[in-house]
Amino acid sequence: MPELPEVQTIVDYLNHHVLDIFIKKTIVHLPKILKNKTPQEFEKLLINHKIVKIKRLGKYLLFFLSNNLVLSVHLRMEGKFYYQAKEEWFNLAHTHIIIEFNNGMQLRYNDTRQFGTFHIYEQQSFLDSKELKKIALDPLDNNFSAQYLYEKLKKSNKAIKTALLDQSVVSGIGNIYADEILFAAKIFPTILAKNLTLKNYEKITKEAQRILLLSIKNKGTTIHTYKFGNDETGLFQKMLLVHTHAKEPCQICGTIIQKTKVNGRGTYYCPNCQN
DNA sequence: CAGCGAACCTGAGGGC
DNA sequence: TGCCCTCAGGTTCGCT
Numbered sequence: 001m002p003e004l005p006e007v008q009t010i011v012d013y014l015n016h017h018v019l020d021i022f023i024k025k026t027i028v029h030l031p032k033i034l035k036n037k038t039p040q041e042f043e044k045l046l047i048n049h050k051i052v053k054i055k056r057l058g059k060y061l062l063f064f065l066s067n068n069l070v071l072s073v074h075l076r077m078e079g080k081f082y083y084q085a086k087e088e089w090f091n092l093a094h095t096h097i098i099i100e101f102n103n104g105m106q107l108r109y110n111d112t113r114q115f116g117t118f119h120i121y122e123q124q125s126f127l128d129s130k131e132l133k134k135i136a137l138d139p140l141d142n143n144f145s146a147q148y149l150y151e152k153l154k155k156s157n158k159a160i161k162t163a164l165l166d167q168s169v170v171s172g173i174g175n176i177y178a179d180e181i182l183f184a185a186k187i188f189p190t191i192l193a194k195n196l197t198l199k200n201y202e203k204i205t206k207e208a209q210r211i212l213l214l215s216i217k218n219k220g221t222t223i224h225t226y227k228f229g230n231d232e233t234g235l236f237q238k239m240l241l242v243h244t245h246a247k248e249p250c251q252i253c254g255t256i257i258q259k260t261k262v263n264g265r266g267t268y269y270c271p272n273c274q275n
Numbered sequence: 276c277a278g279c280g281a282a283c284c285t286g287a288g289g290g291c
Numbered sequence: 292t293g294c295c296c297t298c299a300g301g302t303t304c305g306c307t
Contacts (some may be wrong), residue, residue, distance in 0.1 A: 003300055059301080076301050078285085094285085113284045115301070131302090157277070167302085174300050224287090226297060243300095264280075266298080 002075050003059060004138055004172030005215035006226050006234065010081060011056045013229045014107075017083050020050050021101040027173045030096035033111070034118050045069060045120055046099065058135040058171030062126070070126040076115035080227055082108040111224070138172035139208040146202040153193040153201070160196060161189035162263040164204075173208065176221055179243040179268045188274045189267050214239070242268040 002010065023046045028039035037045065050066040064069040073079070082090065086106045087236040097118065107259055109116070130171075137144045139178030148244035152169050153160075163169055164178045173181065182189050184207035187200060196204075215221060223244060227233060237244070241251055246259035246268055 006300065074301080076283095077299070099286070109301070111284095113299090115283065117302095162278095165301090176300055225301065263278085265301095 002079075002220065002226055003174035003177050004056075004140070004212055005177075005218075005236065006220035006228070007056050007059050007061060007075070007172075007235065008216050009220045010075075010228045011054050011061055014061075014081060014083070015054050018051050018101070018105075018107055019053065021103050021105070022050055023047055024100045024102040026100070027098040029092075029095070029098075030114060033096050033109070033114070033116055036119050036121075042118075042120070043164060046071075057132060058138055058167055059174070060132065060135070064123065068123045071107075071124050072119045072121065072126060072129070072132060074117045074131070075111070076113070076117070078113045078225055079109065079111040079116035080225075081231065082106075082110060084108065084230065116175075135171045136167040136168050137170065139170060139205060140172070140212060141249050144170075144205070146198060146205040149205060150198045150201040153196070156193035157188040158193050159203075159262055160187060160193045161265075161267060163193040165263070165265070170208075172212070175213070175265050175267075176223070176240070176243045177208070177211060178210050180240060183242040183268075183270060184211060186273055189262050189269050242270060244268065 023127050026043040028034065028042060033037050034042055034134055051063050053064045055062045059074060061073045065071065084090065084106060086100060086104055090108055091110065094112045095108050095110045099107040119129065127133060137148065149170060154165055161178050161182060164173050164181065165175065185203040187204065193215050215236040218235040218239065219228065220226060221236040221240065222233035223237055242257050245257045248257050249259060250257055250270040250273060252269065253272045255270055257268055258271055260267050
């Protein structure tokens with residue numbers, strides 16, 4: 001499901017709604033979402049504590065708790081959070097975890113495909129965890145640069161699109177934005193990363209930052225099921241130039257947009273602009 | 276280590 | 292209406 005702009009939108013929304021409220025109870029309908037705790041341990045660790053701050057690391061949401069623990073959540077393809085009154089209807093079939101606050105509201109984790117993950121770590125060591133330690137800088141990080149990307153990829157035999165999807169190279173970019181970034185940078189998706197120049201990486205970096213920021217401004221991209229807050233959708237899908245536009249004329253040059261598979265992922269490109 | 280497909284799941288949509 | 296196939300904002304595992 002969500003990539004950097006969608007996760008950032010969800011983090012921004014939740015930071016405005018769920019901070020500094022005591023957690024009253026938790027309900028876990030699908031224990032396998034909790035990867036390193038039992039439902040009993042999960043409740044014991046959260047109850048009578050508060051969420052102090054929520055941050056994003058790549059595509060992970062990090063909930064910092066008042067007891068110096070960190071709840072790290074990955075939404076994978078379809079994970080969603082709803083913040084609703086406990087009386088309000090919800091889809092029982094796909095709501096797997098509920099955190100209820102003492103103000104009568106519930107934070108509900110909904111995930112049709114059940115791919116999402118919850119981990120709880122100590123605040124001083126969460127970055128050492130197996131999943132989080134490999135997350136590279138994202139393009140909006142102050143320390144990110146074209147030089148950084150170039151150094152990481154100048155010997156890589158991967159297709160540039162595959163490299164951009166590798167979260168240990170650059171984090172936050174997924175299938176939609178990889179296509180849009182390479183289109184904007186006029187780079188063919190299957191070119192090997194090692195064959196690109198620093199100048200190419202400067203273009204990729206610049207376009208990645210522009211596109212991701214523009215998408216955050218538009219609350220992300222809703223193609224299938226991504227939602228944030230109380231069932232709101234993003235708007236950036238209206239600004240996609242290649243992704244989902246197979247068989248349509250390119251808005252820049254009129255050539256028909258092609259769809260293919262790169263590393264098993266649907267990939268859209270303009271054979272003229274990205275030649 | 277690279278590269279590839281399968282696996283994890285459910286549901287929507289198209290073709291017949 | 293129903294069946295079968297493909298596809299889906301992601302990641303990890305296991306095989307060659």
